[in-house]
Amino acid sequence: MRIGERGQVTIPKDMRDRFHLQPHDEVTFVESRGELILRRQPSPKLEHGFRKWIGRIGQMPESVDEFLDDARGS
Secondary structure (H helix, E strand, O other): OOOOOOOOOOOHHHHHHOOOOOOOOOOOEEEEOOOEEEEEOOOOHHHHHHHHHHHHOOOOOOOOHHOOOOOOOO
């Protein structure tokens, strides 16, 4: 893979498929221990929903089942 004249890199299709990267996804680059890491930014809609739920209960759920039960109103 090469960096183009304008600093662009194409993410190979198999990697886009494996990590479910779609056109217009927001990503960021992070430096860690001398390496450059590409990270997808969380979806604002999903992040907002999760933060709203955490704010409602004031703590992290004990399990996924607890989260789902609360989300479903069970």
